[in-house]
Amino acid sequence: MLNLFAGRGRRLGAAVAASAALALAISGCSGGGGKKSTGNAADSSITIFNGATGTIVEQWNPFIPNFLQPTEGLIYEPLYWYNFASNAEPQPVLATAYSWDATGKVLTITTREGVKWSDGQPFTAKDVAYTFDLIKRTPEINAGALKIVSSEAKDDKTAVLTFEKPSFTDEASIVGNTPIVPEHVWSTISDPKTSINPNPVGTGPYKLKQFSAQSYVMEKNPNYWQAGKPQIQNIRYIALATADAASAALTAGQVDWMSSFLPGLDQLIKNQKNLTYVNTPALTASIFTCADTSYGCKGPQTDPAVRQAIYWAINRDQLNKLAGGGFAETASPTLLLPERDKDWIADPANLTTPGGPDVAKANQILDAAGWVKGSDGIRAKGGEKLSLTIQTVTGWSDFISLNDAMAQQLKEVGIELKPTQLAWQEWNTNEVQGKFQLSLDSIGLGASTNPYFTYLKYSSTTTAKVGTAAGLSGNYARYKNATVDAAVAVAAGTNDEALQKQQYTIIQQEIVKDLPYIPIYINSMLTEFSTANATGWPTNDNKYALPATWKNWDNGVVLTNLVPAK
Template structure:
């Protein structure tokens, strides 16, 4: 790049930053952390519009720092590295011989943020609450808890039906629930939650966890935490953290350049030039999420629209040009995805059919048109297809301000028109977009999937594809099967995989799942999106780096955000 070009860029960025310092004050105004005379880290975790106050760790719409900053789990799994899980509220665990009981040893010397002692009784209460309140069971946990003593609890899994009759298939162990139990479940204090009448809809405005930071103040534009002095792993070295909402992605970039946000995960075109001109900003890229067209796929569950026809979903799968989408919306930084919804490189050993390892890169219009023809979708005079008088037209939703996703929607509309599919794009605030997915009030939605509790495909397939994780349209989904997908073959294979510790046997079951979802495509993969995270290094040190990926750095990542905040230290 020439000296003249660098100067032009500096002038442009400086002008944007000057404007940002004005616009972002209005965009993220609100009280700062009480520790304003100390070191307070500001975080933008992707929320545009306003915050809805919800710190319920069981709720699918809880605010991001609920999991990891306020509440903690028994162990923490670092998906950015291949390593053993880190003990958190537990220090040991052991299965019995047949996999029907899991005994957990809890950590001593832990205090809840209101000063009450933590014990194994809180763990027992949490899992019994989940058992007694099915709506809370987002991980598919099937166990009851028996308190052994102050530091030991045993989780007991059913080996027969509730009426005492044998299962249709012999019980083979509950081993695959280990990751969700140890690394995916927030533990709550019994002395508070035993008095909550409706734990699913409780917004928990005054949360009490075991995490390193306590909630201080909340507004719909920002909320803040202060360091918990009696945290079991030692008081954090920073004094507080503040989460802000912004208007859109442009405001996020501008606010970062103006020095008013210290941590965010947002796509920035030509971010290398930004780093060159702002030495205090660093960035890491950790691709882990598959960008998808999510479909409300199941007519029997109440979904309405052409996308309930598998042929339409297949036509979209083959009709899109992923290379063009990656180039235009992802600056070419995205990686090829897989119809198995796994990551082709990291998870290659789990993908048994080589034909399913990668999605097509360019479009296959001939295949898409053939599929629609055979399914009875006939091209009309207006250039769009019809079947039984219904136009092949669907609305796709995304979040206002997510510029890369908006560009995907606009490009997808152009790509699918020649094969007779009309795509109508709509934008909305994150809260509405999320609520629509939760309740199934959408036809198509642009989103991203991935990052199970561990890398085992069970933690991708069970939450997203199991019928047990599905709710009918209009009902809030306690699980993550927002596509309302239901397939008995998939359900049986997931159940069989959950009952064995033999990796080869699990691969055989996952192969069944992969064949079915590649045909049904309730989530239509586009590409594995770049996951760029930016840091301000002027205020604190200790951010993750390419050489030290001690946690997944995304500013929205549950559990990891608590780990990262504990690593940060004021810059000397």
């Protein structure tokens, strides 16, 4: 497997699609990686490998799922930016202030002055109002399912958005995850849900310079509103086919920035003076269970006792060594991140998952639930054998290793785990439609660090019966709990963090008991950098952005902070 994304939120499916496909042999690169920088910004360039393979399919429409990865962050910008590498407040980008009315239905936005589009036209609040009106009029591009009533510009600096219902918890989707587009360009696009937007005009630090079926290059936007930025003139994107090719390109100085799980990374870069890396784990590798029989789920995993036994029986320390390369971090049964989100985790006992197994506890849980070991060592109850199938994707070597190791670990407590490998499309369809018993996946990043976006995955409002696609927020476990539903609804209707925390405490008590998603560990998110052509990369001591090359919005932040190497 080209194990580039060890632990992808939805296994980074959206990110892979957004990366689109490239085909450029490393040996054919000119400029960028492999060319020593002169320290002169005018001719500076770097090369990025963001995990893309194949041939390029042109797509610069920021509202279409398979847009090319630089679309959001390099070309288009949001109103605010959320740094998932920390718990810092959102940073102003195209807006400088916003406020809700008391009902949470009216959002007033103050836009930044002095911003120009890359074609030189002025940016105003009218562009913001137009963007949200376009989303309102075109349901197919309303990825956040925003309930917009109206969107208007009061003047060149003030946009007012009105929503059908209290929308406090949609704040991050609205201000942090909506690309703002120019009215003077998009008003001429006949079908915004299908256009490839071949000549993109944005406010971001870069604009499209060169595009072909072999590669693409972004160049500095001379009209960029941040004075003196960016300093790197050209950004070239390339494709690689294998993990070996990625390792070779990195050590040969032909790539400046990549986010790849490379076995033996420390040894690989040991004698490479220009190479470094950071690890920013943020995605919780988990066993998704089809949990509720009322939605059509079938199998032993519908018994909470079985899910609890799995939770206690697996040896996470061993799994990290075998499949995580030692780079994974400890998860939480609340599905939040223990370090970043500890203030949201109510019970200290639920801060982290156990490292080693508690076989005695797992056996006790199964015994009490009536699961009895047979002569073959596998338990059964009411004529049903405690045998479970777990699906993952063919080629995902780290997850395949996890399944193989867990099969041995769970056998000790009388659970038979039968791993199966499927093509990505079949695996994904099964998960979305609930056609699985267990599925190995990761809990991904929400629109912000507020737990609301994680806990939507436990709400029955975002799920459906087996055979029908679950909602956008993805309660793929088909979990149903009236107490959780009520708490999610209350949290959605307030911006009072104290009240939200009360509701999340209720949710955590329920989900830790029921475990429809069984956390394994927070998978590694390794990103490698070369300082040969540029400096100013994020470091372990200064994670000013989530450095993964595929991370929308953050990619623009990183590139605007780079300076040519001397």
